[in-house]
Amino acid sequence: MLEGLNKSKKRKIGKINWPITILMMLGTTTVIFPLIITILIALKSPEDMMNGVLSIPKVFHFENFTRAIEMTNFFKALKNSLFITSVAVVFTIFTSCMVGYVISRNIHKKCYKSMYYYFISAMFVPFPIIMLALVKQVSAWNMDNIIGLIVLYVVYGLSTNVFLYVGFLKAIPKELEDAARIDGASTWQVYYKIIFPMCKPIHATVAIITTLWCWNDVMLPLIILSDPEFTTIPLVQFIFQSQFGTNYNLAFASYLLGLLPILVFYLVAQKWIISGIAKGAIK
Incomplete structure (x- = not known):
């Protein structure tokens, strides 16, 4: 009987709650996705923006941060x-x-x-x-x-x-x-x-x-x-x-x-x- 209880507990522990898992994945995506877009735009040049927001630039323009620091004090x-x-x-x-x-x-x-x-x-x-x-x-x-x-x-x-x-x-x-x-x-x-x-x-x-x-x-x-x-x-x-x-x-x-x-x-x-x-x- 004890073995049966242990097996049922293991099944409950190993069972994935898919609705909650999907909601957590969607929540994570809504947080990470805008952050990725922000980082991509910050590393692009104005010409790279013509290729789309989600496009990865060929050259990362880290000088944007230096210019932003200077212009905003x-x-x-x-x-x-x-x-x-x-x-x-x-x-x-x-x-x-x-x-x-x-x-x-x-x-x-x-x-x-x-x-x-x-x-x-x-x-x-x-x-x-x-x-x-x-x-x-x-x-x-x-x-x-x-x-x-x-x-x-x-x-x-x-x-x-x-x-x-x-x-x-x-x-x-x-x-x-x-x-x-x-x-x-x-x-x-x-x-x-x-x-x-x-x-x-x-x-x-x-x-x-x-x-x-x-x-x-x-x-x-x-x-x-x-x-x-x-x-x-x-x-x-x-x-x-x-x-x-x-x-x-x-x-x-x-x-x-x-x-x-x-x-x-x-x-x-x-x-x-x-x-x-x-x-x-x-x-």
């Missing part, structure tokens, strides 16, 4: 994007975690529950509604620079991040904090030595979400930044596409250059977000 934009994204991520984690901790531990009080729903309601406010008022207010406060942009990223990320932190912190037992307070720890010591380190999975999740958002965002830098020296990579590519829209080879080369840093980041940080999802499920 890529390294200056890269420096701005790295600075804005890294600072915004650090401040987002510290502020959102503190707000989420306070709300999660006092959610039973009417004031904090109202505050929680106030943050959640901000998730449903469309950005175009407040865009013009935001531009006017930011200009009046002289915040139309990198610092102002970072502040806006931190503030706009509060609603979603507080929602994530509150959900995660509710799963952490309060008995750990009570035991620390009995040993003489203050509220700040409990937070920084116990709560904050235990939030590493959600820290990683929030950091990745914020990084992808800040790095790829075009709208806020476009309406906030007034000095061309502060342009980010997406903004530089937007301006480049507007000025040289017919030069697809250089445009796609610049797209790949802008994609490469965030792709490397995601590959490195992928294990952290998977760990965060697994630990969150266990909790």
